Amino acid sequence: MSTLVEPVIRTVKLCKTYRSGFRMKRVQALSDLELDVGKGETFGFVGPNGAGKTTFIKILIGLTSPTSGEVRVLGKSPRDAQVKTKIGFLPESPYFYEYLTPSEFLHLSARLSGIPGQDVEVRVRYLLKLVRMEDAAHAQMRGFSRGMLQRIGIAQALVNDPELVILDEPMGGLDPVGRKELRDIIIGLRERGKTVFFSTHILSDVEMICDRVGIVIRGRLVNTGRLSEILTEEVESVEITVKGLTGKFRKVLEKVTQQSIRSGDSLFLTVRNEEEVERVMAIVREARAKISALVPRRKTLEDYFMARIREAERK
Numbered sequence: 315m316s317t318l319v320e321p322v323i324r325t326v327k328l329c330k331t332y333r334s335g336f337r338m339k340r341v342q343a344l345s346d347l348e349l350d351v352g353k354g355e356t357f358g359f360v361g362p363n364g365a366g367k368t369t370f371i372k373i374l375i376g377l378t379s380p381t382s383g384e385v386r387v388l389g390k391s392p393r394d395a396q397v398k399t400k401i402g403f404l405p406e407s408p409y410f411y412e413y414l415t416p417s418e419f420l421h422l423s424a425r426l427s428g429i430p431g432q433d434v435e436v437r438v439r440y441l442l443k444l445v446r447m448e449d450a451a452h453a454q455m456r457g458f459s460r461g462m463l464q465r466i467g468i469a470q471a472l473v474n475d476p477e478l479v480i481l482d483e484p485m486g487g488l489d490p491v492g493r494k495e496l497r498d499i500i501i502g503l504r505e506r507g508k509t510v511f512f513s514t515h516i517l518s519d520v521e522m523i524c525d526r527v528g529i530v531i532r533g534r535l536v537n538t539g540r541l542s543e544i545l546t547e548e549v550e551s552v553e554i555t556v557k558g559l560t561g562k563f564r565k566v567l568e569k570v571t572q573q574s575i576r577s578g579d580s581l582f583l584t585v586r587n588e589e590e591v592e593r594v595m596a597i598v599r600e601a602r603a604k605i606s607a608l609v610p611r612r613k614t615l616e617d618y619f620m621a622r623i624r625e626a627e628r629k
Contacts, residue, residue: 320386320389321350321351321352321353321386322351322352322353322355322387322388322477322478322509323349323350323351323357323374323386323387323478323509323511324349324350324351324384324385324386325347325348325349325383325384325385325386326348326383326384326385327346327347327348327382327383327384328344328346328347328348328349328370328373328380328382328383328384328385329342329344329345329346329347329380329381329382329383330342330343330344330366330369330370330373330378330380330381330533331343331381342533343366343369343533344366344369344370344373344380344533345532345533345534346383346534347366347370347383347530347533347534347535348535349528349535349538351509351511351526352509353507353509354504354507354508354509355504355509355510355525355526356500356501356503356504356509356510356512356523356524356525357509357510357511357512357524357525357526357527357528358512358513358514358519358520358523358524358526358527358528359371359511359512359513359514359527359528359530360513360514360515360517360520360527360528360529360530360615360619361513361529361530361531362515362531362623363515365530365531365532365533366530366532366533367482367513367530368406368482368513369533370530371480371482371511371513373385373392374387374392374480374511375392375398375401375403375480376391376392376393376394376397376398379393387401387478388400388401388477388478399427399428399474400474400476400477400478401476401477401478401479401480402470402471402472402473402474402476402478402479402480403471403479403480403481403482404464404467404468404470404471404480404481404482404484405467405482406482406483406486407486408463408464408466408467408470410455410463410466410467411455412454412455412456413454413455413456414454414455415451415452415453415454415455416442416447416450416451416452416453416455416466416469417438417442417451417452419455419466419470420437420438420441420442420466420469420470420473421434421435421438423470423473424437424438424473424474427473427474428474429473429474437473438473441469441472441473442469444469444472444499445465445466445468445469445495445499446465446495447462447465447466447469450462459487460486460487461487461488461489461492463487464484464486464487464488464492465488465492468481468484468496468499472503476508477508477509478508478509478510478511479503479508479509479510479511479512480511480512481510481511481512481513482512482513483512483513483514483515484496484512484514485514485516485519493516493519497519497522497523500512500523501523504523504525517615517616517619518615518616520541520615521541521615524541525540526538526539526540526541527539527541527615529618529619529622531622531623536622537622541615551584551585551586552584552585552586552587552590552591552608552609553582553583553584553607553608553609554571554582554583554584554585554591554594554605554607554608554609555580555581555582555583555605555606555607555608556580556581556583556594556598556603556604556605556606557579557580557581557603557604557606558579558601558602558603558604559579559581559598559601559603560601562601563597563598563600563601563603564576564581566597567581567583567594567597567598568581570590570593570594570597571583571584571585571590571594580606591608
C-alpha cells in the first residue's frame with residue numbers, strides 16, 4: 315500500500331486583500347489561489363508586475379497572513395518556528411549592512427541559523443566559492459554592484475542547507491554570466507533533492523530549468539503544469555532570411571508574408587505555414603535571389619504568457 319507524500323507547498327482557496335492609499339481602497343492581491351509543489355521540484359512562478367507574486371511569497375515565509383484560505387509549507391503553518399529553519403529565502407531587493415564583508419555577513423547568518431560553531435567556517439567558504447565571491451570575501455559590501463549583492467543574497471539563502479529554497483526575482487541585477495551560474499546552482503539544488511520555488515520575469519530561464527510553471531495574473535493562477543503540457547511542439551511560424559532581392563520582388567514578398575523587416579541587403583520574413591513557405595521560395599527562385607536561413611519557430615513560454623495576459627485584459 316503506497317503512502318501519500320504531502321506537498322512541500324500547498325495552498326487551498328488562498329485569498330489576500332489589503333487596504334491602500336488615502337481612501338484605503340480595498341485591493342484583492344490574491345484570489346482563490348490553489349497550488350501544490352512537490353518535493354524536489356523546481357517551480358517557476360511567473361506573472362506581470364503587480365500580479366501578486368511577492369505577496370504570495372510573503373505568505374509562504376510567514377511575513378504576512380492570508381485573508382482566507384489555507385497554506386501549508388513542509389506540512390505545517392509557515393509561521394511555525396521549525397519550518398523556518400528548513401527554508402532559505404532571498405527577497406527581491408535584499409538589504410545588507412554595507413560595512414560588513416561577505417565573510418562576516420555569512421558567518422553571522424550561519425550563527426543565527428544555528429549552525430554549530432565548528433562547521434561555520436567550512437560552510438562559509440563553500441558558499442563563497444559556490445557564488446564565485448572568494449576574491450571579494452573580505453571587502454566591505456558598500457562598494458558592491460547589485461549583481462554582487464545578489465550573489466551574497468543567494469549564499470545567505472543557502473547557508474542553513476534548506477529543504478525549501480524560495481527566491482523572489484533571483485536573476486535581478488545579474489549579467490548573463492551570473493544568470494548562467496545561478497541556473498547551475500538551482501540545477502545543483504534539484505539534483506540534491508531540494509525544492510526550489512522562484513518568481514521571475516525572465517521567461518527563458520524558466521524554460522531552461524523549471525520542472526513546472528505557474529502563471530499568475532491579477533492575483534489568480536490562470537494555469538499551472540509542466541512546460542511539455544503547456545507548450546506544444548507544433549510549428550507556429552517559419553522565419554526566412556532572403557538575400558539579393560531587387561526592389562520589385564522585395565515588394566511582392568512584403569505583401570504575401572505575415573511580417574517583413576529589411577536590414578541592408580537582407581529581408582527577414584515571417585510566414586505562417588508550409589504553403590506560404592512554398593510561395594516565398596517560388597518568388598525567390600524567380601528573382602534569382604538566395605535563401606540564407608529558414609528556421610521553424612515553435613511557441614515559447616513568452617508567447618503563451620503574453621497570450622494569457624491579453625485574454626485577461628479583454629475580460
